[in-house]
Amino acid sequence: MTALAPDVLTERVRGLAPAIEAQVSENGQAWLLVPARDLVLVCSHLRDHKDLAFDSLMDLTGYDLSRYPSSPRNDAIAVVYLLHSLRHRHKLTLKVYAPRADCVVPTVSGVWPAALYFEREVWDLLGVRFADHPSLRRIMCPDDWVGHPLRKDYLYPAEYQGVSHERDGQRFEHGPRRVGDPDPAPPTAAPKGDRG
Amino acid sequence: MTEISKPGNRQDEQVYLGAVDEFLAWGKENSLFYLLFATACCGIELMQTGGPRYDVDRLGMIPRATPRQADLMIVAGTITHKMASRVRTLWEQMTEPRWVVSMGSCANSGGPFSKWAYSVLNGVDKYVPVDIYIPGCPPRPEALIDGVMALRERVRRYRTLGIRDEAPHVVQGAACEFGSHPKKDLPEPKLPESTA
Numbered sequence: 220m221t222a223l224a225p226d227v228l229t230e231r232v233r234g235l236a237p238a239i240e241a242q243v244s245e246n247g248q249a250w251l252l253v254p255a256r257d258l259v260l261v262c263s264h265l266r267d268h269k270d271l272a273f274d275s276l277m278d279l280t281g282y283d284l285s286r287y288p289s290s291p292r293n294d295a296i297a298v299v300y301l302l303h304s305l306r307h308r309h310k311l312t313l314k315v316y317a318p319r320a321d322c323v324v325p326t327v328s329g330v331w332p333a334a335l336y337f338e339r340e341v342w343d344l345l346g347v348r349f350a351d352h353p354s355l356r357r358i359m360c361p362d363d364w365v366g367h368p369l370r371k372d373y374l375y376p377a378e379y380q381g382v383s384h385e386r387d388g389q390r391f392e393h394g395p396r397r398v399g400d401p402d403p404a405p406p407t408a409a410p411k412g413d414r415g
Numbered sequence: 416m417t418e419i420s421k422p423g424n425r426q427d428e429q430v431y432l433g434a435v436d437e438f439l440a441w442g443k444e445n446s447l448f449y450l451l452f453a454t455a456c457c458g459i460e461l462m463q464t465g466g467p468r469y470d471v472d473r474l475g476m477i478p479r480a481t482p483r484q485a486d487l488m489i490v491a492g493t494i495t496h497k498m499a500s501r502v503r504t505l506w507e508q509m510t511e512p513r514w515v516v517s518m519g520s521c522a523n524s525g526g527p528f529s530k531w532a533y534s535v536l537n538g539v540d541k542y543v544p545v546d547i548y549i550p551g552c553p554p555r556p557e558a559l560i561d562g563v564m565a566l567r568e569r570v571r572r573y574r575t576l577g578i579r580d581e582a583p584h585v586v587q588g589a590a591c592e593f594g595s596h597p598k599k600d601l602p603e604p605k606l607p608e609s610t611a
Binding site: 359368375379380383384385391394 | 496497500525529530531533536541
């Protein structure tokens with residue numbers, strides 16, 4: 220068992236494929252930006268190489284980069300893979316940016332079967348399609364739900380199956396934007412915590 | 416009901432005279448079996464109420480694990496849009512006469528989720544007719560027992576054989592089978608409303 224330090228880990232994975240960005244974050248954790256087309260290749264290597272041996276996918280989640288307007292990739296949805304090696308006890312974060320216009324990322328369920336449910340969750344809440352996923356259905360929202368709620372431009376439904384969201388006609392001030400609402404005024408300042 | 420001691424008979428033999436309806440209502444009032452249906456922290460208070468300290472058994476209330484044996488559904492907790500059709504199904508599986516207690520802010524009106532949650536139903540009374548609303552977040556067992564006592568008043572006035580008003584109860588949502596939603600074709604559900 221040899222746990223690799225974050226800086227050693229980034230050096231080891233940098234050469235796996237062209238266009239990989241490997242960095243150590245401010246809080247000392249190794250992370251890796253992988254282009255979507257190389258993802259399965261990189262993941263297989265991370266799992267199978269004897270010094271890396273990332274045998275466990277701890278979590279697979281995502282976030283909407285349009286929350287950060289100054290980011291160069293504010294047109295993208297980020298998919299985040301949190302890997303852990305039970306053999307070596309080291310960790311690595313993988314990130315893939317999927318542009319909103321063509322939001323497709325290859326599935327890693329062939330590498331880690333745990334990804335099957337995680338990817339359904341990311342599809343449900345963020346609308347990232349995972350190519351070659353065997354059963355990419357919604358997992359939390361009902362099957363006939365419209366939209367992907369964790370996208371920052373998500374419009375809240377005014378009703379579901381004919382049942383209104385309003386109670387006795389009550390509307391909340393500064394509440395969420397719902398389907399049918401007028402367009403909002405453009406934001407005047409970038410939100411706090413804008414770090415891309 | 417009037418208690419009549421029959422002179423000349425054995426001392427312990429007693430005869431009660433009264434209307435059949437009153438007798439049936441008396442029986443129902445003192446044997447309100449409730450469906451165990453807890454979806455959130457209100458369920459913890461519901462369990463407390465059934466526990467030894469508050470001991471709701473002394474009111475003849477015994478939890479049932481199936482709606483077919485239950486007279487009363489205590490909706491204890493947040494109901495999401497996905498859950499709502501299941502609540503309706505459970506309510507329809509209960510035998511009449513049936514009563515519903517909405518326990519806590521979430522079941523009453525969506526509570527803290529009513530503004531920003533896209534997935535939470537703003538009040539369970541949009542799907543099932545509610546007899547008693549209990550405020551609180553969550554209500555203490557005393558509040559639940561108070562609501563039950565108010566419900567018992569209502570049950571006492573219920574007439575099984577006598578004429579009662581069939582006032583239609585307006586419910587926004589209605590029956591949903593799993594995977595299909597034929598609710599708009601169904602007639603408006605009716606609650607056997609008790610007469611005073």
